[in-house]
Amino acid sequence: MRPARYREQRDGIWRRRLRVSAALLLVAGLVFLGATKLEWHRPTGELLHAVDALGRTSTIDVHLADAQTGLSRSRIEIESGGTRTVLASAEYAAASWRVSTVPETTISVPLQAIERKIPEGAATIRVYADDYSWLRWFRAERPILEAQATIDLTPPTLEVLSTEHYVTIGGAEFLLYKVSSDAIQSGVQVDSYFFPGTSGMFDDPGIAAAFFSVPQDLDVKTVPRAIAVDAAGNRREVNFHTVVKPRHFADKTLVLDDAFLERKVPEILAATGSPPQPDLVQGYLFINRTLRKQSEERIHQVTGTSAKTPLWDGAFLRQPNSAPLSGFADRRSYVYQGRIIDAQTHLGFDLASLRQSPVTAASTGTVVFAGALGIYGDAVILDHGLGIFSLYGHLSAITTQVGASVVRGDVIGRTGETGLAGGDHLHFSVMLWGTHIDPIEWWDGKWIHDHVTAKIDAYPHTTVTARRDG
Template identity: 30%
Template sequence: MMSRTRKIIIKLAIFLVFILALLGATTNVFDASKPEIIAENIIYSNSKDPILIDLKDKGSGIKNVKISLKQDNNNTSTTLIDDKFDNKNELSLQVNLPKPAYKEKIKSYILDIYVKDSSWWNFGNVAKKQIKLIIDDMSPKINILSNSYQIEQGGAASVVFSVDDANLDEVFIQTNKDKIFKVTPFVKQGFYTSLIAWDAKEEEFRAFVVAKDKAGNVSKERIKYYLLNRKYRVSKINLSDRFLDGKIKDLAELYGPKDKELTRFEQFKFVNETLRISNEDLIHNFTTNVPEDIIEDFKINLFLPLKNGKKVADFADHRYYYYDGKEVSQSYHMGLDLASIARAPIISNNSGKVVFADENGIYGLNLILYHGFGLYSLYGHCTDKYTEKDEEVSLNSTIATTGVSGLALGDHLHFGVLVQGVEVRPEQWQDRRWIENNIYKVLNDAKKTILGTNNETIDLSKSR
């Protein structure tokens, strides 16, 4: 017969197994997975900013972290972090590098990372990682080679510049309003170009080339344009009952909320503000892309989309709307309205790719074409279209006809030009001299510097 002591031992063993099984089922104490060290194999550092290391453990949680630093091929290391943690499932550590000794010029280190979790499995799962740490404390060097002499409020300009940095990460142009313009490699490696634009609704403008390297060093160089403010038209428009109960009502019923009945003034505010913003956002989203990998040249014909077209509304016209003497809304008209005859053919004077060809609220049947270098043309209130999205349009082809679609009272074309999502004065792109001085001359002067040759000036008459 089993002794009483032996029975107690067996019961205790069974109870212990039960407890361990319960712990294993309800906790992660027997988790066998290793912690995760989230970091690149090579990290660039300017030696001033801390290095960010992310750690994860989906099981029992992180218990201990040790991070040490050593020179290449040197076993002597300096401990930067050696801490215990309360079973954290996620950790973000900021690792500060020690200041180098006087005149010490070490350009690379090895960062050793050791992480152990709280699992009972194997007395804790361990993850290790070695990271090559490259020290770069030199900021990128920016050199502006050529740019337009001036930029006009509501207008465009160009620039060509170089950036020198072995560890360059990103380059872009940023305005004082934080608008980002993408830049494109120009002619050969290390050189960049861009069209940029000054929003007509902004009174002030400054533009900077910004270059960042992989170590976090940043350089910023202002593009020295002569700034020319421009006074655009301000219009006072009295709303008629016919207008409110016609086009406005139709658009509000088509695009407005279906679960709420709007008053006639709510309908107008919806169309002139809410719907307009939505339509403009769509346009801006389709016109911000610059798909070229490199630009070696750029040629453009004058934009004259409507034969014998007469201007009937101005670009950047600031419109205030009144009813019974009270202001009820306002908006900007960001294009030229051109009219000739009903359903007149709309011509694309330049080849390009159709990026949008569909209904777009107040713009009605709306076409947008891309012509390279971040430049887009826009055609609104069309009746018929003769091309579709993603099609390539050839030079001087008929793409649509004018009409009264969208928020148009009479047959006309709403024509716009955009640079990376910013509406600019179409008149500039209808001016041969402006294009030669602000685009071709800038690109040619830079190309001469880059190639060290006397390249011939681009002849507009030979452009596509």
């Protein structure tokens, strides 16, 4: 009997071991399943921008994520004036029994408040999302994100006050308008150019003034429009009467020789810290294209803010005793060894006189730039207010500094040939918020009177200095 008892004992031990192993396996399986499918954390949601001012064209942008099982569905709702509107809802497929195909996603949903008849005023945005956790069957539905919003569908009001607008291609014109106080931006849109207006100049704080241009690269079919935008992005566009006059710009050919390239190209590349170029012609093209573009970008940075009242005083002063070498917006072709290698537009006047002549401020203003400026060499930029700036390039010496106030005729430097200049001369530009405009209008006291001062004087104001038209 001993062997049989022994067998029984042995089988008993094995059965117990088997049961323990099965139980352990079951526990391990349940732990694994629980860890995988009983994910405790709900999905997270985040608004990608503020919703305190939602307008006609606003979108609501939400980032959703679920780290473990991934997203199963989402829904974005807005409640306004007692009505709930579902703005977006989505279901996300499972990739396996364990996880979703979508661990995270960004939803951008247009509010379309007018189309969806969502009323203006206070609103609540609620975002709902679920994951692939089994716990989702037991969870009460509550938003993972709730935010208070304000819906504003009314654009600012804008009324054009000035009546006469005659602008020549490449030149400027002046607009007066009245805008409601909710506007955060207003001015004149001309194709892709935007010219901001300035308020605070008139006794009526609602009146704003904006210079605008139909820049030299546009044509007479261009239609300038007054615009105003509020914090919710609602945009008012108003057409006003403008006559755009045509203009022909001169075609000029510049012949480049080796002596010029040898003298200027290494000098400018070194002075501007530009990358080394394979040869002189490539170096010249880098300067004439890339560095020219970079110089204009720098000008736009420098001319981004301007005095809120006119600082200029009558007609601009033209560099004394100087002869023009080239005019505004000449179309230049660059010829090397008998063939055209480049074409650029010359955005200013080149004025030549004696070498190292004193350079005078064209009008009263503030120095906003004094130093190296790419193709313009050593240069000075003055702010004359309301977005009007003047630029003095290729200087051999600068005798003023940023922040200084200058008056018409003050000496600010000496002419030279720094930067992309073939000989001693002054490059003079007038710019509107960094866009070059024709200086000829600014040398003409009658033009300034008729287009600007007469319009300003039609409305009560106390702070304007631009009274002399001589």
